[in-house]
Amino acid sequence: MSHSCVFCNIISADEPAIRVFETETVLAFLDARPVSRGHTLVVPKRHATNLDGLENHEGAEMFRVGTLIAGALRRCDIAADGVNILVNDGRAAGQTVFHSHLHVVPRHSGDKAKFAAGLLARRAVELEEAGASIRSQL
Known part of the structure:
Protein backbone atom coordinates (compact mmCIF):
# COMPACT_ATOMS: atom_id res chain seq x y z
CA MET A 1 0.00 0.00 0.00
CA SER A 2 1.14 3.51 -0.78
CA HIS A 3 1.23 6.04 2.06
CA SER A 4 0.51 8.76 -0.49
CA CYS A 5 -2.82 7.09 -1.35
CA VAL A 6 -5.65 8.24 0.91
CA PHE A 7 -7.71 5.10 0.21
CA CYS A 8 -4.77 2.81 1.06
CA ASN A 9 -4.40 4.76 4.31
CA ILE A 10 -8.12 4.31 5.06
CA ILE A 11 -7.87 0.57 4.32
CA SER A 12 -4.90 0.25 6.71
CA LEU A 51 -10.15 -0.41 -13.71
CA ASP A 52 -7.68 -2.15 -15.97
CA GLY A 53 -5.37 -2.60 -12.98
CA LEU A 54 -7.98 -4.75 -11.23
CA GLU A 55 -8.13 -8.52 -11.21
CA ASN A 56 -11.48 -9.79 -12.52
CA HIS A 57 -12.59 -10.97 -9.07
CA GLU A 58 -11.85 -7.53 -7.57
CA GLY A 59 -14.04 -5.71 -10.10
CA ALA A 60 -16.80 -8.28 -9.62
CA GLU A 61 -16.61 -7.91 -5.84
CA MET A 62 -16.74 -4.11 -6.07
CA PHE A 63 -19.96 -4.32 -8.07
CA ARG A 64 -21.45 -7.08 -5.88
CA VAL A 65 -20.87 -5.01 -2.75
CA GLY A 66 -22.10 -1.87 -4.54
CA THR A 67 -25.43 -3.59 -5.22
CA LEU A 68 -25.67 -4.67 -1.57
CA ILE A 69 -25.09 -1.06 -0.49
CA ALA A 70 -27.69 0.14 -3.02
CA GLY A 71 -30.31 -2.14 -1.48
CA ALA A 72 -29.39 -1.00 2.03
CA LEU A 73 -29.73 2.65 0.96
CA ARG A 74 -33.30 1.94 -0.13
CA ARG A 75 -34.23 0.03 3.07
CA CYS A 76 -32.54 2.18 5.74
CA ASP A 77 -33.83 5.57 6.91
CA ILE A 78 -32.07 7.22 3.96
CA ALA A 79 -34.92 5.67 1.92
CA ALA A 80 -33.35 6.27 -1.49
CA ASP A 81 -35.79 6.32 -4.40
CA GLY A 82 -32.93 5.44 -6.74
CA VAL A 83 -29.18 4.95 -6.78
CA ASN A 84 -26.39 6.03 -9.13
CA ILE A 85 -23.54 3.53 -9.32
CA LEU A 86 -20.58 4.98 -11.17
CA VAL A 87 -16.85 4.85 -11.70
CA ASN A 88 -14.76 7.83 -12.76
CA ASP A 89 -11.88 5.97 -14.45
CA GLY A 90 -9.01 8.29 -15.32
CA ARG A 91 -8.44 12.03 -15.04
CA ALA A 92 -10.48 12.76 -18.18
CA ALA A 93 -13.45 10.95 -16.59
CA GLY A 94 -13.24 13.03 -13.41
CA GLN A 95 -11.20 10.64 -11.23
CA THR A 96 -9.54 12.61 -8.43
CA VAL A 97 -8.30 9.80 -6.16
CA PHE A 98 -6.16 7.42 -8.20
CA HIS A 99 -7.16 4.22 -6.44
CA SER A 100 -9.98 2.57 -8.37
CA HIS A 101 -13.35 2.94 -6.65
CA LEU A 102 -17.07 2.65 -7.19
CA HIS A 103 -19.46 5.41 -6.09
CA VAL A 104 -22.88 4.38 -4.75
CA VAL A 105 -24.94 7.58 -4.61
CA PRO A 106 -28.46 7.54 -3.14
CA ARG A 107 -30.98 9.66 -5.01
CA HIS A 108 -34.42 10.98 -4.12
CA SER A 109 -37.18 12.16 -6.41
CA GLY A 110 -36.75 15.90 -6.84
CA ASP A 111 -33.24 16.04 -5.33
CA LYS A 112 -30.86 18.73 -6.52
CA ALA A 113 -27.81 16.50 -7.12
CA LYS A 114 -26.59 17.17 -10.64
CA PHE A 115 -23.74 15.84 -12.75
CA ALA A 116 -21.49 18.73 -13.78
CA ALA A 117 -18.32 18.41 -15.86
CA GLY A 118 -18.05 14.73 -14.93
CA LEU A 119 -18.31 15.45 -11.22
CA LEU A 120 -21.20 15.68 -8.83
CA ALA A 121 -21.69 18.82 -6.77
CA ARG A 122 -21.16 17.79 -3.14
CA ARG A 123 -22.68 18.94 0.11
CA ALA A 124 -21.97 18.11 3.77
CA VAL A 125 -24.13 15.59 5.64
CA GLU A 126 -24.14 13.73 8.96
CA LEU A 127 -21.68 10.94 8.11
CA GLU A 128 -21.80 8.84 11.30
CA GLU A 129 -25.62 8.67 11.31
CA ALA A 130 -25.70 7.74 7.64
CA GLY A 131 -23.08 5.03 8.15
CA ALA A 132 -24.96 3.48 11.06
CA SER A 133 -28.20 3.54 9.11
CA ILE A 134 -26.70 1.73 6.11
CA ARG A 135 -24.88 -0.83 8.30
CA SER A 136 -28.18 -1.66 9.99
CA GLN A 137 -29.53 -2.99 6.69
CA LEU A 138 -26.53 -5.10 5.62
Missing part, protein backbone atom coordinates in the same frame (compact mmCIF):
# COMPACT_ATOMS: atom_id res chain seq x y z
CA ALA A 13 -6.77 2.38 9.31
CA ASP A 14 -4.05 5.04 9.22
CA GLU A 15 -6.72 7.58 8.24
CA PRO A 16 -10.28 7.72 9.60
CA ALA A 17 -13.39 6.87 7.62
CA ILE A 18 -16.93 5.77 8.39
CA ARG A 19 -16.72 2.09 7.43
CA VAL A 20 -19.94 0.55 6.16
CA PHE A 21 -19.04 -2.96 4.91
CA GLU A 22 -15.94 -5.06 4.36
CA THR A 23 -14.97 -8.31 2.65
CA GLU A 24 -11.56 -9.91 2.12
CA THR A 25 -11.30 -8.03 -1.19
CA VAL A 26 -13.03 -4.65 -0.76
CA LEU A 27 -13.87 -1.99 1.79
CA ALA A 28 -16.97 0.24 1.62
CA PHE A 29 -16.94 3.56 3.47
CA LEU A 30 -18.77 6.87 3.32
CA ASP A 31 -17.42 9.53 0.99
CA ALA A 32 -15.93 12.39 3.03
CA ARG A 33 -17.38 14.86 0.48
CA PRO A 34 -20.74 13.26 -0.26
CA VAL A 35 -23.13 14.20 -3.01
CA SER A 36 -26.00 13.08 -0.79
CA ARG A 37 -26.47 11.46 2.62
CA GLY A 38 -25.20 7.88 2.41
CA HIS A 39 -22.86 8.38 -0.59
CA THR A 40 -20.60 5.33 -0.26
CA LEU A 41 -17.33 4.37 -1.92
CA VAL A 42 -16.43 0.73 -2.59
CA VAL A 43 -12.67 0.26 -3.03
CA PRO A 44 -10.46 -2.77 -3.63
CA LYS A 45 -8.07 -3.41 -0.75
CA ARG A 46 -5.22 -3.96 -3.20
CA HIS A 47 -4.10 -0.69 -4.75
CA ALA A 48 -5.03 -0.37 -8.42
CA THR A 49 -4.97 3.05 -10.06
CA ASN A 50 -7.78 2.31 -12.50
